[in-house]
Amino acid sequence: MPATDLSLLVKAAEQAGDIACRYTGPDARRWDKPGGAGPVTEADLAVNAMLEDMLQQARPGYGWLSEETEDSAARLARDRVFIIDPIDGTRSFAEGSRTWAHSIAVAEQGEVTAAVVYLPQRELMYTAAKGLGAACNGNPIKVSSATELASTEILAAKPNLQAHHWLGGAPPAFIRSYRPSLAYRLAKVADGRFGAMLTLRPSWEWDIAAGDLLLREAGGVISDRAGHPLRFNNPHPRLNGVIAGCRALHQALLAALDPSSPGIAGL
Numbered sequence: 262m263p264a265t266d267l268s269l270l271v272k273a274a275e276q277a278g279d280i281a282c283r284y285t286g287p288d289a290r291r292w293d294k295p296g297g298a299g300p301v302t303e304a305d306l307a308v309n310a311m312l313e314d315m316l317q318q319a320r321p322g323y324g325w326l327s328e329e330t331e332d333s334a335a336r337l338a339r340d341r342v343f344i345i346d347p348i349d350g351t352r353s354f355a356e357g358s359r360t361w362a363h364s365i366a367v368a369e370q371g372e373v374t375a376a377v378v379y380l381p382q383r384e385l386m387y388t389a390a391k392g393l394g395a396a397c398n399g400n401p402i403k404v405s406s407a408t409e410l411a412s413t414e415i416l417a418a419k420p421n422l423q424a425h426h427w428l429g430g431a432p433p434a435f436i437r438s439y440r441p442s443l444a445y446r447l448a449k450v451a452d453g454r455f456g457a458m459l460t461l462r463p464s465w466e467w468d469i470a471a472g473d474l475l476l477r478e479a480g481g482v483i484s485d486r487a488g489h490p491l492r493f494n495n496p497h498p499r500l501n502g503v504i505a506g507c508r509a510l511h512q513a514l515l516a517a518l519d520p521s522s523p524g525i526a527g528l
Contacts, residue, residue, distance in 0.1 A: 263390035266367045266375035269319055271388060276315065277363040278381030281348060287357045305329050308363065314465045316343050324497055325368070328467045334496070341369045341466075342494045344470040350442035359383055364414035364444035366470035373494040376471035378444045382500055387448040387475055388393055395451055395478035402452040404481035408509040410435045414457035416446040417512070421461050426522045433517045443503075447472025452477040457506025461486050462523075466498040472505070482511040487517060498528050 284304040291302045295360035309329035318327060320343070324336030336342050343366070348354050350361030358462055359382035366376040378387040389395040395402050407413040411434040418439060424430040438455060440446050446458045447469070450452075468492050476483045486502030504514050 263367075265375040266320075267377070267390040267393075269316070270365045270367070271386070272286045273312055273315055274365055274377045274379035274386065277309060277347065277365075278379055280304070280308050280311055281354070281361075282381055283456075285357070288354060289355065291355050294346050296353065298441055300355060301329065301349070302351060302355055304354065305348045305351055308379075309345070312345055312365070313345060315461065316514060318346075324494065326414075326494065328465065330499070336494060337496060339494075341367055344368055344467050344498075346444065346465075346467040349444040349468055353441040356442070360441055360445060362442045362444045362448075364442075364467060364471040368470060368475065371494055373470050373474040373493060375475040377386050378471045379450045379474060380445060382444075385448070387441060387451065387471075389451075389471075389474045389478040391474065391478070393478070396404050397431060397448070400516045402475075403479045404476070405450060405453045405456045405508040405510075406445060407456040407507060410456075410510060410513050412436075413510060414438045415506075415514075416440060416458035418460065421459055423526075426461055426519060427517055433513065443468040444472050447483075447496040447503075447505055448475055451475040453479075455506075457504070457510040457514060459486070459502070459504045461502045461518075463499045463501060466471040466493050466495070466500060469500060469503055470477045479492055481506055484511070484515070487520065488515050489509075496511070501505050 289302040324339030324342035346364040349364045354361040363379045374391040414436045483505040
């Protein structure tokens with residue numbers, strides 16, 4: 262089933278890319294969501310509508326969780342659920358950047374089993390199915406073999422370096438880089454370009470689900486900021502941050518974090 266689901270997700274991602282690329286990001290109509298939840302554009306909504314129609318017709322027994330669809334508790338009763346971010350990196354899309362992604366996944370009883378992260382304007386199609394490995398444009402990928410934080414590039418936004426998050430009041434030395442899409446950050450760790458990534462704020466499942474499987478199938482380790490394995494299709498679909506990378510760097514980052522820092526104990 263994961264391989265069959267993956268074939269469906271790839272077709273859906275290709276169609277999503279065709280739709281999104283019809284819009285010119287800065288010219289697409291844009292709104293701000295209530296409660297400071299960020300922007301949404303007409304492209305996000307168009308992609309979401311297509312995905313919801315296509316995927317639910319193909320798998321009517323699956324639940325549905327998407328950033329751009331009003332949530333329903335009905336998904337909690339389904340063994341399998343689609344977890345979708347129609348455009349991850351909407352701000353980047355609206356600014357006219359090419360660094361945004363379609364993030365599409367299937368989770369079964371809390372575990373992601375098929376996943377696609379697709380960047381149509383960069384011609385990058387990341388894919389994974391449970392037990393079958395991860396690939397980019399059909400070529401197998403694997404995480405970095407780095408062992409030392411100080412010599413490795415880590416993807417992280419600046420707020421993650423605030424002193425209160427770290428034992429000793431300062432983050433460990435590493436080379437900080439950034440990409441605007443969480444799904445793309447996870448994909449770039451999965452393909453070995455970066456050693457690890459972390460986000461210490463609560464994170465929506467739809468930003469993380471596809472990248473979670475890419476990371477694991479590429480030989481990496483991924484957890485929340487407290488080191489717990491990630492589970493999906495939760496009643497409140499947010500995760501307690503994310504740490505992901507090759508095993509050595511994941512362990513090093515986790516060991517350097519202050520477990521009493523706000524947010525680590527729970528949401």
